[in-house]
Amino acid sequence: MTPLLAALPPVTVQHYLLLSGLLFAVGLVGVLFRRNIIIVLMCLELMLSAANLAFVAFSRVHGNLQGQVMVFFSIAVAAAEAAVALSIIIALYRARGGVDVEDAAEMKG
């Protein structure tokens, strides 16, 4: 294990930012291409978490805690968002009998 790790470049903040961008891209692909609205909501949570990772990485490189305080608020807002969105999904399921994004397409132009 040690020779393998020695061959890899040392971990910089850019590595964390690259991983954050990859996670955001994975979440964005899910939001654009999945039709199950619960999976779309989970992909939104993933995109928020990717932004949180970037905040913590910046907090580490600047050596102050403001970025981590921001992540704390972001997690609290994500909890509120998840609760409201899931109750909208329950209301949608009662009204339409399904949880596909196409079950709510009346306002599509």
Place this chain on the structure above:
Amino acid sequence: MEGLGFYGFGALTLLGALLMVTSRNPLHGVLWLVVSFLGLSGLFGGLGAHFLAAIQILVYAGAILVLFLFVIMLLNLRPDDVERMPTFSLRGGVGGFLVGVVGFCAVVGSVVMGTGAFAKPVAGLPPLEAGAADVAIPLFSTALLPFEVVSLLLLAAIVGSVALTKRRLP
């Protein structure tokens, strides 16, 4: 040790995210998202954010994802809801391709042109340990007003979700 933590937890996070996006059954998707968030918590710990690592497990992997599981089991989706495939539209494909190109250029540009502290190894930066007591100082001094506003937001979310899901009495 730093490298082992980053590559191990990073691979776990990315793998969980990819399996979540591609899972047909939302129940499996939630479980893969739990794996992904556990990896993310490990990454937070590796960056010195110990308080956020604990919060990530308690609030995200614990509370929020259990709420997702609860709703999925409450709705009791039929197999045809689970098995329908995603569609591919030309407009969406072109838009996604453009977003991908812009993102790729941003990532490559930042890696090529990144200088200063961003290009230095994390292990060489001055140490930053953020336990609960360390995060509490900025949280209750400079960020006190947003903290109180967040409590109002959570109250509004509780009232809103009850109002949205309540059946009207006859």
